[in-house]
Amino acid sequence: MKKPPDLLEAPAADEVNEASEVGEILETERMVEALIFASAEPLSFAELSKRIPGDRDIRGALNRLRAHYRKRGVQLRSSEDRWSFRTAADLSFILHREAVEQRRLSRAALETLAIIAFHQPVTRAEIEDIRGVSTSKGTLDVLLETGWVRMRGRRRTPGRPVTYGTTFDFLDHFGLETIKDLPGLEELKGAGLLDSAIPASFHVPAPDDGIDLTEDEDPLDESEMFATGALEEDAGEK
Amino acid sequence: MKKPPDLLEAPAADEVNEASEVGEILETERMVEALIFASAEPLSFAELSKRIPGDRDIRGALNRLRAHYRKRGVQLRSSEDRWSFRTAADLSFILHREAVEQRRLSRAALETLAIIAFHQPVTRAEIEDIRGVSTSKGTLDVLLETGWVRMRGRRRTPGRPVTYGTTFDFLDHFGLETIKDLPGLEELKGAGLLDSAIPASFHVPAPDDGIDLTEDEDPLDESEMFATGALEEDAGEK
Amino acid sequence: MSDIEATEQVAETLVSAVAVEQPAAGEPNLLVDVDGFEGPLDVLLVLARSQKVDITKISILALTEQYLEFVKEARRLRLELAADYLVMAAWLAYLKSRLLIPQQKDSDEPTGEELAAALAFRLQRLEAMRDASAKLMNRARLGREVFSRGAPETVSVDRRSVWTATLYDVLMAYASQRQRHSVTSVHVKKRQVWSLQDAREILIRLVGQVAVWTPIEQFLTAYLEDPKERASAMASAFSASLELVREGMLDIQQSAPFETIYVRASQRTPGENDTDEGAEALEAKEAEPL
Numbered sequence: 153m154k155k156p157p158d159l160l161e162a163p164a165a166d167e168v169n170e171a172s173e174v175g176e177i178l179e180t181e182r183m184v185e186a187l188i189f190a191s192a193e194p195l196s197f198a199e200l201s202k203r204i205p206g207d208r209d210i211r212g213a214l215n216r217l218r219a220h221y222r223k224r225g226v227q228l229r230s231s232e233d234r235w236s237f238r239t240a241a242d243l244s245f246i247l248h249r250e251a252v253e254q255r256r257l258s259r260a261a262l263e264t265l266a267i268i269a270f271h272q273p274v275t276r277a278e279i280e281d282i283r284g285v286s287t288s289k290g291t292l293d294v295l296l297e298t299g300w301v302r303m304r305g306r307r308r309t310p311g312r313p314v315t316y317g318t319t320f321d322f323l324d325h326f327g328l329e330t331i332k333d334l335p336g337l338e339e340l341k342g343a344g345l346l347d348s349a350i351p352a353s354f355h356v357p358a359p360d361d362g363i364d365l366t367e368d369e370d371p372l373d374e375s376e377m378f379a380t381g382a383l384e385e386d387a388g389e390k
Numbered sequence: 391m392k393k394p395p396d397l398l399e400a401p402a403a404d405e406v407n408e409a410s411e412v413g414e415i416l417e418t419e420r421m422v423e424a425l426i427f428a429s430a431e432p433l434s435f436a437e438l439s440k441r442i443p444g445d446r447d448i449r450g451a452l453n454r455l456r457a458h459y460r461k462r463g464v465q466l467r468s469s470e471d472r473w474s475f476r477t478a479a480d481l482s483f484i485l486h487r488e489a490v491e492q493r494r495l496s497r498a499a500l501e502t503l504a505i506i507a508f509h510q511p512v513t514r515a516e517i518e519d520i521r522g523v524s525t526s527k528g529t530l531d532v533l534l535e536t537g538w539v540r541m542r543g544r545r546r547t548p549g550r551p552v553t554y555g556t557t558f559d560f561l562d563h564f565g566l567e568t569i570k571d572l573p574g575l576e577e578l579k580g581a582g583l584l585d586s587a588i589p590a591s592f593h594v595p596a597p598d599d600g601i602d603l604t605e606d607e608d609p610l611d612e613s614e615m616f617a618t619g620a621l622e623e624d625a626g627e628k
Numbered sequence: 629m630s631d632i633e634a635t636e637q638v639a640e641t642l643v644s645a646v647a648v649e650q651p652a653a654g655e656p657n658l659l660v661d662v663d664g665f666e667g668p669l670d671v672l673l674v675l676a677r678s679q680k681v682d683i684t685k686i687s688i689l690a691l692t693e694q695y696l697e698f699v700k701e702a703r704r705l706r707l708e709l710a711a712d713y714l715v716m717a718a719w720l721a722y723l724k725s726r727l728l729i730p731q732q733k734d735s736d737e738p739t740g741e742e743l744a745a746a747l748a749f750r751l752q753r754l755e756a757m758r759d760a761s762a763k764l765m766n767r768a769r770l771g772r773e774v775f776s777r778g779a780p781e782t783v784s785v786d787r788r789s790v791w792t793a794t795l796y797d798v799l800m801a802y803a804s805q806r807q808r809h810s811v812t813s814v815h816v817k818k819r820q821v822w823s824l825q826d827a828r829e830i831l832i833r834l835v836g837q838v839a840v841w842t843p844i845e846q847f848l849t850a851y852l853e854d855p856k857e858r859a860s861a862m863a864s865a866f867s868a869s870l871e872l873v874r875e876g877m878l879d880i881q882q883s884a885p886f887e888t889i890y891v892r893a894s895q896r897t898p899g900e901n902d903t904d905e906g907a908e909a910l911e912a913k914e915a916e917p918l
Binding site: 189190191192193236237238239240241244247250251252254259260262263265266267269270282283284285324325326327328334335336340343345 | 666667668669670712749750752753754756757758759760761762763764765767768769770771772773774775776777778780781782
C-alpha cells in the first residue's frame with residue numbers, strides 16, 4: 153500500500169511551495185488593498201513599493217485587485233499610476249448626499265479648461281485665439297484655484313508668455329487614467345482641430361501634461377512656482 | 391430540431407428570474423459597499439435602509455459583504471449595528487511610516503550636554519549649580535533620547551540623586567576616541583573659546599565616562615536601568 | 629431669396645434676444661456684446677448652427693451675410709457693439725469681397741477660399757472645444773458622482789528625531805556658559821547683619837533705665853568684637869537709637885561730627901512728646917553739652 157518515497161514526497165514539496173507562493177500573492181494583494189483603501193488620496197506605485205516590505209509583485213496585485221473590484225460598488229482606479237478606490241460611477245444616485253457643493257464654473261472657465269486640457273502646454277494668447285475673445289483675469293485664476301490647472305513654464309517666444317497645463321488633480325477629478333483619455337481626443341486630433349496653426353500645417357500636436365517641459369518651454373522663475381494665480385502674467389498687462 | 395416550447399421557455403424564464411435576482415442581490419451589495427465606503431462615519435443599518443431605494447435585503451448584503459471581506463486587506467466591521475470599513479488589524483504595521491527628522495539641540499540642551507560631558511559623573515543639582523539656572527525636565531529627557539547621555543548611578547549623598555554621564559554613542563557622534571580627548575582649559579583658551587581673562591580659580595575637570603561607577607556612586611536599581619527618561623527622578627519632585 | 633430672408637430672421641432674433649436684456653428699449657447706446665455672447669466668434673458659431681448643417685459644410689458666404697445683418701440690425705436698434713464685433717464685421721466684409729471678386733493672379737494675399745477655410749477652421753475648433761468641455765463636465769466627477777474614502781485611515785507617522793550637534797557646538801556651549809558664569813556670578817559672602825529690629829531690641833534692653841549719658845559703644849561692646857559685625861552693628865544701633873529718640877524712649881547727644889555718641893534713657897515722661905520729638909532731641913544735644 154505504501155507508495156514509493158519519490159512519488160510521495162515530490163508532490164508534497166511542490167504543494168508546500170505552491171501554498172506559500174499563493175499565500176504571498178494573497179498577502180501582497182491584501183497589503184496593496186489596505187494601503188490604497190485607507191487613503192483618500194491616490195497612492196503612487198512608488199509609494200506602494202516603499203511601504204510594502206520585501207520584494208513583492210505589486211504590479212500583479214494591482215492588476216488582480218482592479219479586476220476583482222471591477223464589478224463591485226467600489227472600484228480600483230488609477231491615474232498616472234497613482235491608485236485609488238472610488239465608488240462606482242453608476243451608484244452616484246444613492247451617494248448624492250456625500251456630494252460637496254462645488255463652485256460652478258462659468259461657461260468661459262469651462263471652455264478655457266477644455267482648451268488648456270486639449271492644447272496644453274498653451275499660453276493665454278493661444279487660448280484667446282481659440283475662443284476669439286480676451287480672457288478675463290478671473291477666469292484663469294479660478295481655474296488655478298480649482299487645482300486642475302497649473303502654470304507650467306514659459307514659452308520660448310518673445311515676451312516669454314506663461315504656459316498652462318492640467319494637473320494630476322484634473323485627471324483624478326474627471327476620472328481619466330492619462331491625459332490621452334480625454335473624451336474625443338482621437339477624433340479631434342484626426343480632424344486636425346488640435347492644431348494651433350491654421351489647417352494647412354501638417355503638425356498635429358497631442359496634449360502634453362508631463363512634468364517635464366517641452367523643448368519650447370522655459371521653467372518658471374522660483375517665485376512664480378508658488379504663485380497661486382496668474383498674477384505675474386497679468387501684472388505686466390496693466 | 392426544434393425543442394418543444396415548454397422545454398425551451400421554462401428554463402429561459404427561470405434563468406431570467408434567477409439572473410435578475412442575482413443581479414438585485416449583487417446590486418444591493420454594491421450599494422451598501424459604496425455607501426459605507428464613502429461615508430465619513432460608520433453607517434447605521436437604519437441609515438442604510440433609508441438611503442437604499444426599494445425593498446432590498448440589506449441585512450443579507452451586509453452579511454455577505456462581511457464574509458466577502460473577511461480574508462481581505464480591508465474588513466467590514468460593525469459596532470452597535472453601525473457599519474464601517476477598516477483595514478485588517480494584522481496589516482496595521484504597513485499603515486505605519488517612519489519619518490526621520492533632523493533636529494538641533496536647544497542651547498540649554500547643548501550646555502547641559504557639555505556639562506555632563508566635562509563634569510561626569512554629575513547630578514542634576516550639580517548641573518544646575520554650574521549653569522546657574524534650573525534644568526528643565528525636558529532638557530534631560532531630550533539628552534537621554536539622543537542616546538548621548540545616560541543615567542550612570544546614584545550619588546552616595548542624601549537624596550541619592552541620579553548621576554549622569556555620556557555614552558559610547560556620544561564619543562562616536564562627536565568623533566572622540568576617548569572622553570579624555572575633550573579639550574582642556576588651555577586648549578579651550580587656545581581655540582579662543584575661553585577668554586584668557588578668566589579667573590585663576592577657573593578649572594576644567596578631567597571627565598570620566600568609565601563604565602565602572604566611581605566610589606561615591608551606587609548602582610541604579612534594576613528597574614531604572616531600562617528607564618528611558620529621567621522620570622523616576624522627576625516624579626519625586628512634584 | 630429665402631436664404632436671405634432666413635438670414636435676416638436669424639439676425640433679428642439674435643439681436644432681439646440680446647436686446648431683451650436691455651429693458652429700456654427707447655434708450656440709445658444699449659450695450660450688446662457682454663451678456664449672452666462670448667465674443668464675435670461665439671455669435672458666428674450661433675449663426676452657423678442656424679444653418680442646420682454640419683459645421684464643416686456651412687456656407688461661409690451665407691454666414692458672413694448673417695453676421696453683417698446682425699451688426700446692421702444691432703445698429704438699427706442703436707445698440708452699441710463692442711469694438712471686436714465691428715472688427716469682425718469689417719474683416720467679414722473684406723472676406724465677402726474676396727469671395728465674390730475673382731482671385732488676382734500671382735497675388736501674395738491669401739485667396740478668399742483660404743480665408744474662408746481659416747474662419748471655418750476657427751469655428752470648428754471653438755465648437756470642438758465647447759463639445760469637449762461639455763463631455764468633460766458630463767463625466768462622473770470626483771466629489772459629485774464618484775466618491776473617495778469617506779473616513780480615510782491616516783497613516784500613522786513615527787517621527788524619529790535624529791539629533792545633530794557638532795563637537796564645536798558642545799565646546800562652544802560649555803566654554804561660553806562656564807565663562808559667563810565665572811564672570812557674572814560674583815559670590816557675595818553672606819554677612820552677619822544686624823537688622824534695625826535686632827538693634828532696637830538690644831538697645832531697649834541694655835539702655836533700660838540708665839539715666840547717665842553713656843557712650844553708645846558701651847552698650848554694644850559684646851557685639852563689636854567681631855570686626856565683620858562691627859560696622860553693621862554700629863549702623864543699625866545708631867539708626868535704631870534715632871528711632872527710639874523720636875519715640876521718646878531715648879535721649880541722644882554728640883558734640884561734633886565723629887565724636888562719641890552718648891545715649892541715656894529718656895528723662896521725659898512718655899506722652900508729653902510731640903511728633904517732632906526726635907528732631908527736638910537732636911537739637912537739644914547742642915544746648916546741653918556733656
